[in-house]
Amino acid sequence: MMKLLVILWFIASGALAVELSPQEKEIVEKSEQYALISKLYGQGIIDSSLRVYVEDEDTSYRIWNDTRKIGASYLIEPKCEFILSDKTRPCRSNRTEVFLNKSGDIEVLSIKSEKILDLEFINKFKDLKSLMITLDRDVSPLKVVDISSLNELIYLELNLIESDKVVLPNPSKLKSISSETLIAHRLNNLYNQVNLEYFAVNGTVSNLHEMTQSKNLQVLVAPSYEVPHANFHLSSFPHLKYLRLKPEKEFYSLPFSELNDLKALHVRSYDATQVDLPSSLEYLEIEGLENKKMPNLSALRQLKTLKVVYTNIDEIGDLRSNTNLRTLEVSSSHVSKIPNLSFLENLYQLDLAGNNISVVENLNDLKGIKDIVLINNPIEKFELSDIDNLKFVSILHNYTHPTDPDFRYKVRNLKRFGSFERPKR
Structure with missing residues (x-):
């Protein structure tokens, strides 16, 4: 026992x-x-x-x-x-x-x-x-958080801590540094974290550019870090798979295409004319697109998830090269028409909430679609037939109502219609 x-x-x-x-x-x-x-x-x-x-x-x-x-x-x-x-x-x-x-x-x-x-x-x-x-x-605030003697430390998590500096172990076996909120002017010995694989710090760290020896780093999340372009080199992280930093001008001039292993990228206030995206991306989240048109994503043939939110774009654009897409979200924007997306044979989730869509059309050929979200749209006409895999449809908070109020009863496998509850994954 x-x-x-x-x-x-x-x-x-x-x-x-x-x-x-x-x-x-x-x-x-x-x-x-x-x-x-x-x-x-x-x-x-x-x-x-x-x-x-x-x-x-x-x-x-x-x-x-x-x-x-x-x-x-x-x-x-x-x-x-x-x-x-x-x-x-x-x-x-x-x-x-x-x-x-x-x-x-x-x-x-x-x-x-x-x-x-x-x-x-x-x-x-x-x-x-x-x-x-x-x-x-x-x-x-603490003057210093000194853990420099913990040479066997592998996992470090610091939450709700404010300090002039945090002194990391040296030499170090650290593989993970994370924090919900860390305000530290410096992370001392950051340059010597040769085993680091995961760095996710929501807070203020001023010397991230000193992390030059972390060749095994796979996740780098520091949304408050302002990139000093002259000192910050993406080449220091050849195996990086997820990147999210503060979206200042210098951030977008970084050579992202050099990151051959990068799988996920989150950018905000994005200028599509400045960024050279790596073809290895599988997840791209764009918040606050400055352009009115969807950027050219034809090189991203491995892309599985595309999220474009809080933008000025008025059309979804050409995604014919992105046939591996499984999740497509273009929300809180100005899209007025749903284009033909039948070439997206792997698409199972479509989120077009918060747009100007009045006619729900061109969705009947999406044979693999499971979830459709059309919240906050002025829907006047609802053209959607019985799709075998469709499980969830939401048209809440629309200015008008679909012309077919009995739609929910015509789709054999539909489990939720107009629900506040989002589908669980």
């Missing part, structure tokens, strides 16, 4: 919620590293319940590359998980958790606190593989 070695430490009683075996209890009591965490908990600095896992034959953890779905494509997304017998549970950054090995050393640490936290003690955890820190929004 699995022994779930979870300790819940309560300030009021100071007692364990789960009785441990003598051997397990001895590991916890002798652990100097755990004593540091327990002390912070006793002082009220760590204010979430403290949960501790102890390594045994049924209890362990793993840091691995899961797959993240973006459109119809897949990218790596590193994750930390606890393995509890035949079950797994994600390491969670929204509470305080500790994983002790048999020697009493901490290998996984997650800290959640609403108070100012001196993080200097963390450098004593030499065997630490996964570190997650989440502070409260009202916590004062």
